[in-house]
Amino acid sequence: MAIWLKKSFFVLISILTFGLVSPSQAFLNEEGHALAKSNGKPSSVESAEEEIHQEETVLSREEFLEQMKEQAEKNSYVKFGTKIKPAIEDEFRSVILPKMEHAIEQTALQYEEDLSSLVISEVPQYAKTEKIFHIYDKRSGKDVIRFHVRKDHPPKDGYYFNFHYHTIHDDFQTHHDLGSIYWDKNTPPQWMSVS
Known part of the structure; x- marks a missing residue:
């Protein structure tokens, strides 16, 4: 799915729910991976999200x-x-x-x-x-x-x-x-x- 379509969908849902529902972590991670592939380098925000995701999976x-x-x-x-x-x-x-x-x-x-x-x-x-x-x-x-x-x-x-x-x-x-x-x-x- 195109990145612009995902972003448009996210904005539409945000407007409709007025912030009552937050996007899933999977959606945010998928978007971060797509941007990292297209740019070649992940931004600091994407890197932070990836580190948070890795920390979640390493819990004792x-x-x-x-x-x-x-x-x-x-x-x-x-x-x-x-x-x-x-x-x-x-x-x-x-x-x-x-x-x-x-x-x-x-x-x-x-x-x-x-x-x-x-x-x-x-x-x-x-x-x-x-x-x-x-x-x-x-x-x-x-x-x-x-x-x-x-x-x-x-x-x-x-x-x-x-x-x-x-x-x-x-x-x-x-x-x-x-x-x-x-x-x-x-x-x-x-x-x-x-x-």
Whole structure:
């Protein structure tokens, strides 16, 4: 595809989405390689992009896990919003997050050679879904593990947040429990609610 056509397409998408969607790293790398071939020498911007891409693929297992754990915690707090987070943050951090991290570690063991292809999805903007985030293989686009939270309300009891995950190994059918956090007798606010 011609470079001018790619650039035109990129500009059109940028205008239509008003910056809500960023271009994929693959698109940027492909464009950089095309320019490098046509000029004979890569520019400093292209060289920097290539170095960033190379650094991403050279992550050690420990660095990869640390990044995944940080992103998992961040995405969880985005899901909770500023109304729910302060009430459950301490218990989430001490009880649920370590179990979530363990599940991520176990998943990473199965992808030892290909950790660079695993990425965490964004937190969905629709507030009623259970999804916190999914870890998926960016080559195939298929989910590997899905982390969810739902609001439970047992009869004659208060509300609980039930954290769990599903894996690709049983086609996401089994409910792997991470634990529950009690909210209150009152109905909790919507996910991502701000104070």
